[in-house]
Amino acid sequence: MKALDVSQTVLKAESRGLNFFYGVAQALHGLTLPVYDRCVTALIGPSGCGKTTYLRCFNRMHDLYPGNRYEGAVILYPDRVNIVGAEVDPIEVRMRIGMVFQKPNPFPKSIYENVAYGMRIRGVSSKADLDMVVERALQEAALWGEVKDRLQASAMNLSGGQQQRLCIARALATSPELLLFDEPTSALDPTATSRIEELVTELKQKVAIVIVTHNMQQAARVSDHTAFMYEGRLVEFDRTEKMFTNPSVKLTEDYVTGRFG
Amino acid sequence: MRLKNGIAKYIKSTALQRRIMRRKGLDRFFAFEGLFVMGVALLVLFALVGQLAADGAGRLSWQFLTSFPSRFPAQAGILTAWIGTLLVMLLTALTAIPLGIGAAIYLEEYAAKSWLTEVIEINIANLAGVPSIVYGLMALGLLVYELHLGQSFLTAGLTLGMLILPMVIIATREAIRSVPPAVREAAYALGATKWQTVRDHVLPYSMGGILTGMILALSRAVGETAPLITVGALSFIAFLPHPPWQGTFPFVSFEWLFDPFTVMPIQMFNWVSRPQEEFHVNAAAAGLILLAMSLAMNAVAIVIRARFRKRIHW
Numbered sequence: 001m002k003a004l005d006v007s008q009t010v011l012k013a014e015s016r017g018l019n020f021f022y023g024v025a026q027a028l029h030g031l032t033l034p035v036y037d038r039c040v041t042a043l044i045g046p047s048g049c050g051k052t053t054y055l056r057c058f059n060r061m062h063d064l065y066p067g068n069r070y071e072g073a074v075i076l077y078p079d080r081v082n083i084v085g086a087e088v089d090p091i092e093v094r095m096r097i098g099m100v101f102q103k104p105n106p107f108p109k110s111i112y113e114n115v116a117y118g119m120r121i122r123g124v125s126s127k128a129d130l131d132m133v134v135e136r137a138l139q140e141a142a143l144w145g146e147v148k149d150r151l152q153a154s155a156m157n158l159s160g161g162q163q164q165r166l167c168i169a170r171a172l173a174t175s176p177e178l179l180l181f182d183e184p185t186s187a188l189d190p191t192a193t194s195r196i197e198e199l200v201t202e203l204k205q206k207v208a209i210v211i212v213t214h215n216m217q218q219a220a221r222v223s224d225h226t227a228f229m230y231e232g233r234l235v236e237f238d239r240t241e242k243m244f245t246n247p248s249v250k251l252t253e254d255y256v257t258g259r260f261g
Numbered sequence: 262m263r264l265k266n267g268i269a270k271y272i273k274s275t276a277l278q279r280r281i282m283r284r285k286g287l288d289r290f291f292a293f294e295g296l297f298v299m300g301v302a303l304l305v306l307f308a309l310v311g312q313l314a315a316d317g318a319g320r321l322s323w324q325f326l327t328s329f330p331s332r333f334p335a336q337a338g339i340l341t342a343w344i345g346t347l348l349v350m351l352l353t354a355l356t357a358i359p360l361g362i363g364a365a366i367y368l369e370e371y372a373a374k375s376w377l378t379e380v381i382e383i384n385i386a387n388l389a390g391v392p393s394i395v396y397g398l399m400a401l402g403l404l405v406y407e408l409h410l411g412q413s414f415l416t417a418g419l420t421l422g423m424l425i426l427p428m429v430i431i432a433t434r435e436a437i438r439s440v441p442p443a444v445r446e447a448a449y450a451l452g453a454t455k456w457q458t459v460r461d462h463v464l465p466y467s468m469g470g471i472l473t474g475m476i477l478a479l480s481r482a483v484g485e486t487a488p489l490i491t492v493g494a495l496s497f498i499a500f501l502p503h504p505p506w507q508g509t510f511p512f513v514s515f516e517w518l519f520d521p522f523t524v525m526p527i528q529m530f531n532w533v534s535r536p537q538e539e540f541h542v543n544a545a546a547a548g549l550i551l552l553a554m555s556l557a558m559n560a561v562a563i564v565i566r567a568r569f570r571k572r573i574h575w
Contacts, residue, residue: 064449066373095452105443108466117461118451167447174451 011077012037012178012208013058018084019071020053020062027053029233030072034225035178037077040200040209042223042240044216046255050232051212052102055180058083058210059097060090076177095122098171099180103187104163106155106170111138111147114155114166118174133173141169142199161192168199179203181211185218197222216256220244228252310552317545325546329499330528334539339547341498342528345414346483346554348502348517349524352418353425353482358475360422361429368430369437370459389427396424397491405492412493414502415518420488425478432474436467468569476562483555486526494527525551 013035020028028050035041043051053062060083062068070084076096083093106114115134124130134151138144143165147158155166164184171179181200185193200209200222213219219226219240226243228235228251236243236252247253254260328338364385372378400420410416440463448458464471502520505513525547532544 059450061446061450064446091452091454094450099450101443101446101450103443105441105447107444107447107462117448117453121451121453121457121461170447170451 009036009039011035013074013076013083015054015057015072015074017072018054018057018074020050020057021069021071022053023067027232028057031229031234033227033234033237035208035210036225037208038204038206039224040204040211040222042219042226043210043212043229044214044219044226044255045229045235046260047214049229051229052182053232054229055182055210055212058178058180059094059099060084061099063090095174096176097178097180098174098176100164100167100171100182100184102183104160104167106158106163106166108154108156110152111155111158111166112151115169115173118170122174137169137173138166140172140203141165142195142202143169159192161188161195164188164192164196165199168196168203172203176207178208178210181209183212183214186214193218216244216258228255230255313545313548313552316542317547317549320542320546321549325543326550330497334537334543337532337540337543339525339528339550341501342523342525342547343550343554344501345498345522346524346551348414349417349421349489349522350479350483350558352414352518353421354475354479356419356422357425357429357478357482361426361478362433362471364426365430365433365437366459366464369434370455370463385427385430389431393424393485394487394491396420397488399423400488400492411519412495412521413519414522416492417489417494417522417524420492421482421485424485424488425482428478428481429474432477433467433471436470436474437463439470440466465569469566472562472566472569476559479558479562480555483558484526484551486530489522489524489527490530493521495521495523497531498523525554 011034015031015033018028018031019026031054033041043054045051056062057070057074062070072084073082074084075081076083081088083097107117109117112134115137116130119130119133124133135144135148138147143162146162147153147166155163158166164187168184184200185196188196197218200211203209204224211219211223223240225237226240227237228243228247228249230251236247236249238247243252244256247256325338326343327340328336329340330342331337368378368382397420400416400423404410404416404419405412410419444462444466445458448462453461498521502522503514503516505515505517507514529544529547529551532540532547535541
């Protein structure tokens with residue numbers, strides 16, 4: 001793989017020779033990939049190429065189900081800890097790395113409780129502290145203006161796009177170091193999609209972001225770096241402009257120009 | 262072009278219309294059939310309840326509710342029976358519900374899938390189908406003879422608790438399984454532990470289904486007779502159990518747990534087996550009260566369930 005111009009960027013995380021197994025089936029083959037701080041890294045590739053599997057390694061979601069196994073390392077900087085190591089508690093990893101899912105999945109509770117939940121399980125119970133966190137997170141997720149008068153209303157009454165921004169606020173409330181987005185707009189209409197994209201661009205000012213997307217225009221619009229995956233392997237990783245205008249690998253070119261996938 | 266012509270041919274002919282008519286006819290036939298079957302079931306139910314009411318309604322009175330059993334039908338009442346049913350149900354609920362919910366949570370959320378959990382699961386399903394008299398025999402051997410709990414309220418409550426435990430576990434597991442995995446993942450992704458996820462999400466969201474299961478299980482228990490006869494229910498108790506409170510420290514008393522017991526179905530069974538017609542009337546009246554008690558129990562559970570559901574909007 002070609003070396004990158006990284007003079008402006010600081011590493012936030014990095015996978016090194018990451019293999020992942022669902023039982024005996026190997027889903028990821030030796031993925032080595034950097035994630036830069038205050039940048040958006042997009043993962044693209046055809047269905048079943050392992051983008052989501054890779055993303056879910058970062059917050060150890062695979063540990064929830066039996067038979068899954070990691071090999072290799074995902075190093076989180078600056079403390080250089082291997083977050084897929086057996087000695088690292090997945091709960092600690094998830095407390096540092098937030099995730100937004102493909103379909104909006106708010107809790108069937110009030111808007112307030114959804115955003116406050118992350119702090120509640122961390123033992124914060126003071127009303128003043130929670131109020132502050134909820135307002136900040138909702139503002140960061142560009143939802144505060146729409147919901148500030150009905151924080152106690154059920155989150156399930158919000159529209160799909162609002163629910164997804166609520167899920168972003170919920171993830172932001174605990175100030176994660178790295179935010180994972182798993183096709184966050186695939187269930188949303190174009191208007192809601194563009195709001196989420198704007199949000200992603202704003203959020204990278206303060207947090208590293210990895211986003212899985214099926215939509216190549218979206219990757220081109222929001223990301224700084226793009227990784228193209230195929231059949232569980234990394235095909236190419238580079239700055240997004242280069243990936244979409246002048247990729248080094250033929251397979252990447254075929255994919256981004258829509259010749260397959 | 263050929264395809265279009267093909268369809269047009271059918272539309273012009275009446276074959277298509279006839280086919281639709283036939284399918285709609287089948288549709289209507291099934292609707293009527295369903296209505297008929299439901300009508301038969303309702304008719305039988307109304308006939309039974311009507312018969313019970315016709316026989317027993319005249320016997321319902323304050324005296325009937327507040328009198329001890331007697332060998333004179335006109336003076337006999339169901340005081341010990343309905344108090345017994347309430348206390349036994351209380352003990353049944355207190356044993357079966359926490360144990361059942363706990364076991365279900367363990368099996369659904371914590372237990373690793375292995376041959377052992379599989380064996381346990383199959384056995385729970387089988388236990389739900391075991392005839393109640395078998396539970397009675399088991400309770401007689403274990404609770405009465407081995408543990409010397411006596412022919413008491415405690416024995417009765419534990420017996421019925423064991424009887425409905427598998428039903429409680431199965432109903433709770435079904436309810437827990439209906440919570441979408443996406444919601445669990447959302448909680449875990451925020452850094453929640455398993456117990457936090459269960460306590461804050463899985464249990465509250467499945468509480469409606471769990472309560473429905475509890476209603477069904479307790480309704481089953483309230484009418485059980487065979488296992489309680491086996492463990493030694495008395496049908497003639499002319500005194501009340503010890504009160505659950507006392508004047509001196511610690512103010513609560515558990516002496517009643519070891520008092521002899523009777524319950525409504527036992528009392529009814531006893532009266533029905535008497536030769537005198539007047540006792541049969543008493544049995545019918547007691548049946549009405551038992552029906553009212555189980556309906557009241559269901560109503561309470563439905564109210565609680567509605568309150569839980571109001572807080573959760575999917």
